[in-house]
Structures are given as structure tokens and as C-alpha cells.
Amino acid sequence: xxxxxxxxxxxxxxxxxxxxxxxxxxxxxxxxxxxxxxxxxxxxxxxxxxxxxxxxxxxxxxxxxxxxxxxxxxxxxxxxxxxxxxxxxxxxxxxxxxxxxxxxxxxxxxxxxxxxxxxxxxxxxxxxxxxxxxxxxxxxxxxxxxxxxxxxxxxxxxxxxxxxxxxxxxxxxxxxxxxxxxxxxxxxxxxxxxxxxxxxxxxxxxxxxxxxxxxxxxxxxxxxxxxxxxxxxxxxxxxxxxxxxxxxxxxxxxxxxxxxxxxxxxxxxxxxxxxxxxxxxxxxxxxxxxxxxxxxxxxxxxxxxxxxxx
Amino acid sequence: xxxxxxxxxxxxxxxxxxxxxxxxxxxxxxxxxxxxxxxxxxxxxxxxxxxxxxxxxxxxxxxxxxxxxxxxxxxxxxxxxxxxxxxxxxxxxxxxxxxxxxxxxxxxxxxxxxxxxxxxxxxxxxxxxxxxxxxxxxxxxxxxxxxxxxxxxxxxxxxxxxxxxxxxxxxxxxxxxxxxxxxxxxxxxxxxxxxxxxxxxxxxxxxxxxxxxxxxxxxxxxxxxxxxxxxxxxxxxxxxxxxxxxxxxxxxxxxxxxxxxxxxxxxxxxxxxxxxxxxxxxxxxxx
Numbered sequence: 266x267x268x269x270x271x272x273x274x275x276x277x278x279x280x281x282x283x284x285x286x287x288x289x290x291x292x293x294x295x296x297x298x299x300x301x302x303x304x305x306x307x308x309x310x311x312x313x314x315x316x317x318x319x320x321x322x323x324x325x326x327x328x329x330x331x332x333x334x335x336x337x338x339x340x341x342x343x344x345x346x347x348x349x350x351x352x353x354x355x356x357x358x359x360x361x362x363x364x365x366x367x368x369x370x371x372x373x374x375x376x377x378x379x380x381x382x383x384x385x386x387x388x389x390x391x392x393x394x395x396x397x398x399x400x401x402x403x404x405x406x407x408x409x410x411x412x413x414x415x416x417x418x419x420x421x422x423x424x425x426x427x428x429x430x431x432x433x434x435x436x437x438x439x440x441x442x443x444x445x446x447x448x449x450x451x452x453x454x455x456x457x458x459x460x461x462x463x464x465x466x467x468x469x470x471x472x473x474x475x476x477x478x479x480x481x482x483x484x485x486x487x488x489x490x491x492x493x494x495x496x497x498x499x500x501x502x503x504x505x506x507x508x509x510x511x512x513x514x515x516x517x518x519x520x521x522x523x524x525x526x527x528x529x530x531x532x533x534x535x536x537x538x539x540x541x542x543x544x545x546x547x548x549x550x551x552x553x554x555x556x557x558x559x560x561x562x563x564x565x566x567x568x569x570x571x572x573x574x575x
Numbered sequence: 576x577x578x579x580x581x582x583x584x585x586x587x588x589x590x591x592x593x594x595x596x597x598x599x600x601x602x603x604x605x606x607x608x609x610x611x612x613x614x615x616x617x618x619x620x621x622x623x624x625x626x627x628x629x630x631x632x633x634x635x636x637x638x639x640x641x642x643x644x645x646x647x648x649x650x651x652x653x654x655x656x657x658x659x660x661x662x663x664x665x666x667x668x669x670x671x672x673x674x675x676x677x678x679x680x681x682x683x684x685x686x687x688x689x690x691x692x693x694x695x696x697x698x699x700x701x702x703x704x705x706x707x708x709x710x711x712x713x714x715x716x717x718x719x720x721x722x723x724x725x726x727x728x729x730x731x732x733x734x735x736x737x738x739x740x741x742x743x744x745x746x747x748x749x750x751x752x753x754x755x756x757x758x759x760x761x762x763x764x765x766x767x768x769x770x771x772x773x774x775x776x777x778x779x780x781x782x783x784x785x786x787x788x789x790x791x792x793x794x795x796x797x798x799x800x801x802x803x804x805x806x807x808x809x810x811x812x813x814x815x816x817x818x819x820x821x822x823x824x825x826x827x828x829x830x831x832x833x834x835x836x837x838x839x840x841x842x843x844x845x846x847x848x849x850x851x852x853x854x855x856x857x858x859x860x861x862x
Binding site: 349366 | 661
């Protein structure tokens with residue numbers, strides 16, 4: 266669906282994008298994550314055709330964004346991170362205006378606007394002025410606006426930023442509904458756990474490059490596998506250390522009091538066998554488990570340049 | 576109908592700004608009109624009908640001056656205002672062509688000016704009551720104001736596209752407007768003066784003739800307005816007389832058709848400025 270290859274963008278001396286590569290398949294909900302200044306908004310603006318890259322290629326369904334801009338306007342719906350609204354327009358008029366901007370007129374215009382308002386749960390607000398809406402409602406209205414022409418690809422730049430928990434929950438529900446409508450969605454955030462709930466794949470950006478990209482389930486499994494084993498010993502710590510040192514799948518050991526942190530490359534079965542071996546050697550174990558870590562830890566590790574390889 | 580124009584008109588009428596502007600300007604015009612009328616009639620209650628034309632000239636100039644003052648502010652805020660309000664990106668994502676955005680913005684800005692011009696017609700009609708002018712003269716005035724408004728407005732729109740802030744765009748528009756009105760005159764007069772300095776040094780003095788350089792004044796809306804108003808009140812040679820100071824243009828075709836040619840030049844310039852603006856507003860432009 267979307268293919269980005271070797272994308273570069275510079276603002277003065279600041280390199281916003283440094284050879285970004287990205288691939289998003291049709292029907293995916295792709296979470297684009299990165300700290301502030303990683304290049305998320307710049308890359309999204311380039312995808313939406315609102316910014317010209319210095320170098321590189323962006324294509325949607327095989328069509329180059331630069332040379333097929335007008336066609337791509339039909340395919341792409343874009344919701345910027347910061348956006349304004351026309352305060353003197355009513356909610357319905359606001360949507361009708363943008364629908365007419367896509368050549369949708371007459372009864373069809375009104376019907377589509379009503380459908381979109383229903384989707385984002387703003388049906389009761391049609392006759393209210395936009396400036397009377399809360400921030401969350403404005404965000405939802407903007408989401409309705411970017412779907413008004415039924416685009417195949419939605420580019421949502423931090424759509425849930427600044428929302429309270431209730432509005433965030435509503436937003437997630439809407440995104441899930443959009444997934445059911447077979448939309449391809451690229452959604453950015455600097456809160457990785459938030460995206461983990463509904464994204465099918467993620468990409469982590471850092472200093473204008475993609476440092477990690479892949480299927481959400483695979484990444485979660487990788488995290489689980491790469492976490493160290495935490496073994497708490499009640500008795501015979503020295504024996505436990507000797508046993509562990511003899512194991513080929515144990516890469517590193519660190520001892521903190523009566524707790525041993527073990528970098529272990531084996532499978533779940535091999536973990537169980539290791540526990541059995543410890544017990545057989547008269548080591549009394551009170552805890553044997555993988556250290557808990559999540560996407561957020563992964564994100565922090567990667568963006569702090571601690572050199573994680575996947 | 577252009578969706579931008581439709582939307583902007585809707586937004587304009589929902590603010591009190593337009594109503595206040597029309598009230599203030601028409602009050603100023605009416606004040607000028609009534610005060611001048613009272614002055615012209617005098618205490619004897621005897622009306623000199625030829626003096627009524629002076630009232631028309633005065634009111635037309637006031638209206639033209641107000642147009643020159645208002646349009647840069649209104650147009651400069653059009654596209655830059657969208658950028659400041661953070662609605663421009665969203666607008667550019669629609670299928671509305673850059674040219675339509677620019678034209679929609681221009682005509683929505685000018686709709687207020689046109690409304691102003693039409694609403695002030697009853698005040699200008701003070702003169703019509705006493706005779707001396709034809710109805711067509713009023714329409715010619717409105718047409719002229721409209722074309723000049725498009726010209727001045729195009730400058731405002733271009734700066735509104737180029738500059739990020741509407742304040743800067745307004746300042747740049749005013750400077751360009753002053754450059755057009757005063758600058759073109761100073762340029763032509765300066766060129767004549769340089770030629771004159773050369774002429775007085777020669778043994779036999781011959782009046783210098785700046786030739787085609789005088790046509791630079793075709794882009795000056797004030798000169799053309801001066802010609803139009805004088806033409807309407809019976810002095811059809813006003814521009815020729817004005818330009819005669821710079822050479823002999825008695826049989827010159829352009830000089831004899833100055834009004835229409837100047838309006839065409841202004842219109843073409845407007846088109847060029849708007850084309851540049853529509854090119855610049857496109858985020859993926861090649862240069």
C-alpha cells in the first residue's frame with residue numbers, strides 16, 4: 266500500500282529525515298512511534314503530499330506521490346497533529362465545506378456528512394458551532410473530516426494527544442471500527458503502549474530513521490524472549506551460579522543479593538529444564554521467571570541508543 | 576460556486592466586522608457628502624449645479640482611498656490567516672485546485688469591498704439628484720473600482736501566500752501599493768529629470784521627451800482613476816495633459832485610450848500575480 270524508500274528531509278542544518286524506509290501493507294494499522302523530533306510529522310506530511318522531500322521516494326499503491334498528487338488526494342485522508350477549525354461554522358457546515366472540496370455536492374454531501382458524524386459519535390452536535398465543541402469533540406470532528414471522501418489510507422498524526430482517558434477510549438473504538446472498514450491506517454504517537462492495543466504493526470523512529478519495524482505480535486514475542494530470567498535463590502547461591510555457568514544457553518549473569526539475572530537464549534522448555542537442573546543440585550529456588558518489560562521499555566531502550574538488535 | 580468563496584462569504588456575514596466596516600465607511604462618506612453639499616449650497620440657498628460635480632469627485636476619491644486602505648489588510652489575511660489558524664494544510668489536502676483557492680480567497684475578500692461600493696451608491700447618487708452625471712458613469716466607476724480592487728487584492732493575495740504571518744503580508748502589500756502609486760510616478764518623473772539635466776547642459780535646450788517610459792504609469796491605479804473621474808466630469812484630456820509634461824503624446828494611441836489600456840494592463844498583472852500565488856501555494860511545487 267505505502268512504500269517509502271531512502272527519504273531525506275532537511276530544515277536548515279537540522280536533518281529531520283535521514284534515509285527513512287517504511288513499508289505498510291494494505292489493511293494494516295501501522296503505529297509510527299518515536300520521541301519528539303524523530304521525524305514522525307515530517308514523514309507523515311510527505312506521505313500526505315504536503316511537504317516535498319529532499320531525496321527519496323514515496324509511493325501509494327505504486328503511484329509516486331510527487332507525480333500523482335491529485336489522484337492521491339482521493340486516496341489519502343490526513344489528520345495533522347495541530348489543526349484549526351473555522352469557529353464561525355456549525356459542525357455540519359464544517360463537514361459539508363470539506364465534502365464540497367472533494368466535489369461531493371447536494372444530497373450525497375449531506376448524507377455522507379451525517380454518516381461520518383454518526384461514526385465519530387457527533388450526530389447530536391450538527392447544529393452547534395465548532396468553537397462550542399470540546400477538544401475531544403474537535404479531534405473527532407477532524408477525524409470525520411479526513412474520512413469524508415472515503416480514502417483508502419488514513420494518516421493520523423497523534424490524533425489522541427491531549428485527550429482525557431474517556432476520549433482516548435472513544436478514539437480507540439473509532440479506530441477499531443475503521444479497521445473493520447478495511448482502511449489502512451498510519452497512526453503516530455509517542456506513547457507506544459497506547460498503539461499496542463490496536464496496531465497490527467509498528468515502526469520506531471529515531472533521528473529521522475526507522476530503528477525497528479515489524480509485526481506487532483512478533484515484536485511482543487521478541488521482547489518476551491529477550492527478557493532476562495530472574496532467579497531468586499533461598500539456599501545454595503554458589504551452587505546455583507556454578508550450574509548456570511555450565512549452561513551454554515546462559516550468556517551473561519549478574520547477581521544482586523540473592524537474585525540472579527540471567528540472559529538466557531533457550532526456549533520455554535529449556536527454561537523449565539534449567540529450573541529442574543537447579544533443583545536437582547539442591548538449590549532452593551523461590552522465584553524463577555522472566556523479568557517483566559513491555560513495549561515502553563523497548564522504546565526507551567531503543568531511543569536511548571542502548572544498541573538493541575532484533 | 577467556488578467552495579472557498581461560498582464558505583468565506585458565510586464566515587464573513589457571521590462576524591460583526593463587515594457590518595461595522597460598512598457602517599463606518601458609509602458614515603464617513605455620508606459625512607463628507609452632506610458637509611460638502613451644505614458648503615456648496617451656501618447660505619443663500621442658491622445651487623451652482625457645476626459645483627455638484629466637485630462633490631462627485633470628492634466622494635469618488637474618498638471611496639477610492641478607502642479601497643486602497645482596506646484591500647491590502649483584507650486580502651493579506653486570507654491565505655496567511657488560514658496558515659495561522661492551521662487550516663491551510665487541511666484545505667490543500669482537498670481536491671480544490673490551488674488556482675481555485677487563490678481565486679476564492681480573492682473574490683471573498685473583494686466581496687466585502689464590492690458590497691461597500693454598492694452600499695455607498697446612494698451617497699454618490701446625491702450628485703445624480705442634481706444632474707451633471709449619467710447613470711453609466713456610476714457603473715463605470717464601480718467597474719473601475721472592481722478592476723483596481725482585483726489588482727490591489729492580487730498583490731495582497733500573493734504576499735499572503737508567500738509570507739507566514741498576515742501582519743507581514745499586510746505590511747508588504749502596503750509597501751508595494753505605495754510603490755505602485757508613488758513609486759511609479761517618482762520613477763517616471765525621476766527619469767524625466769535625469770533627461771532634463773542632460774538637456775540643460777547642451778548649448779541648445781530642447782524639451783526632453785521620455786517616450787515610452789511614460790507608459791510605466793499604466794500600472795498606477797491612481798493616475799487612471801484621475802483620468803476616469805476627469806473624463807466623467809468633462810475633461811477627457813486630463814491624462815494627456817498630465818503626461819505632456821514628459822513629452823509630446825498628442826497623437827499617441829495609448830495615450831488616447833489610456834483608461835481601457837490601463838485597466839487591461841492591471842487585469843493582466845492581476846492574472847500574473849494570482850498565477851504566481853497559485854503556484855506558490857502548491858506544497859509540491861518544483862521551485
